[in-house]
Amino acid sequence: MTLQECYSTIGSYEDVMGRLRSERLVQKFVLKFLADGSYENLHRSLEEKNYEEAFRAAHTIKGVCQNLSFSQLEASSHDLTEALRHGYTPQVEELLKRVDADYAVTAAAIRAFQESNGL
Numbered sequence: 001m002t003l004q005e006c007y008s009t010i011g012s013y014e015d016v017m018g019r020l021r022s023e024r025l026v027q028k029f030v031l032k033f034l035a036d037g038s039y040e041n042l043h044r045s046l047e048e049k050n051y052e053e054a055f056r057a058a059h060t061i062k063g064v065c066q067n068l069s070f071s072q073l074e075a076s077s078h079d080l081t082e083a084l085r086h087g088y089t090p091q092v093e094e095l096l097k098r099v100d101a102d103y104a105v106t107a108a109a110i111r112a113f114q115e116s117n118g119l
Contacts, residue, residue: 001112001113001116001117003026003113006109007069009106009109010070010073010105011065011068011069011070011073013069015069016069019067026068030068031110031114033068033070033106033110034111036060036064038060038064039057042054042057042096046092051084051087051088052087055081055084055085058080058084058099059081061099062077062078062080062081065106070106072102073105076095076101076102077099079098080092080095080098083095
């Protein structure tokens with residue numbers, strides 16, 4: 001699987017290449033995505049009802065996804081970020097389910113890319 005094929009599932013290869021200009025650089029940051037603790041921090045913060053920290057975690061996910069052109073996860077994390085901006089709202093649980101689904105798709109595509117390239 002090529003990086004471009006990976007992106008066909010998770011976002012826009014053209015956009016990320018336009019932003020970062022180097023496939024090697026894109027690959028480096030895509031592979032670092034799974035090691036970022038923001039997703040786990042989001043869940044932990046919500047379980048602890050620490051909505052300020054949950055907002056920061058969702059905002060970080062959104063920003064990283066925006067920079068890497070992970071379109072679907074960026075959109076769902078954007079919606080969750082806005083819902084958490086002023087604390088907990090009833091829509092947070094539903095929006096979190098969307099983030100979880102989009103994160104699962106993104107993570108699976110990245111892992112498939114890693115495995116197919118021995119990374």
